[in-house]
Amino acid sequence: MKTLTRAEEQVMQALWKIEKGFLKDIVEAMPNPKPHSNTVATLLKILIEKKFVDTEIYGRMNQYEPLISKDAYSKNSLSTVVKGYFGGSFTKAVSFLVEENKLSVEDLELLLQQLKKK
Numbered sequence: 001m002k003t004l005t006r007a008e009e010q011v012m013q014a015l016w017k018i019e020k021g022f023l024k025d026i027v028e029a030m031p032n033p034k035p036h037s038n039t040v041a042t043l044l045k046i047l048i049e050k051k052f053v054d055t056e057i058y059g060r061m062n063q064y065e066p067l068i069s070k071d072a073y074s075k076n077s078l079s080t081v082v083k084g085y086f087g088g089s090f091t092k093a094v095s096f097l098v099e100e101n102k103l104s105v106e107d108l109e110l111l112l113q114q115l116k117k118k
Contacts, residue, residue, distance in 0.1 A: 001068070001076045002050050007035075011043045012052060016070040022063055 004012065014029035015021070021029070023044070027037050044064055047053040055062045086092040094111075097103040 001073070002052075003077075003080065004047075004050070004052070004073075007039075008043055008047055008050075008052075010035075011040055011047060012066065012068075012070075012073070015053065015064060015066050020063060020065045022061055026064060 010030060011026065014026045018025055018029045023037055023041055026044070027034055027040050030040070044053060044055075044062075048055060052066065052068050054065050054067050056065070057063075082088060082090055082093045086096065094103065098108070
């Protein structure tokens with residue numbers, strides 16, 4: 001799966017949020033300060049080329065829909081980060097989060113409970 005720029009990810013976040021929509025709907029779903037609609041239209045063209053978004057034409061308007069789910073992209077992104085920064089070790093990644101005080105003992109206990117359920 002190709003990686004996305006920060007701007008492309010913002011457009012995808014908005015599209016995942018609304019599930020399907022026209023350009024104005026996507027712009028409205030984006031956080032402030034909202035980008036210009038021409039910028040979003042250009043990013044949507046790139047996302048179509050990258051096979052992240054599909055479009056359906058209604059007269060002169062395009063309706064956009066994600067081809068990649070947020071979960072699928074999240075899994076791929078997380079794996080890429082762990083591979084690139086932690087040598088592919090999720091244990092090292094979790095250890096890093098603990099050392100940086102990003103994960104508490106309670107968080108780790110919840111993770112252990114989830115693992116035990118599987």
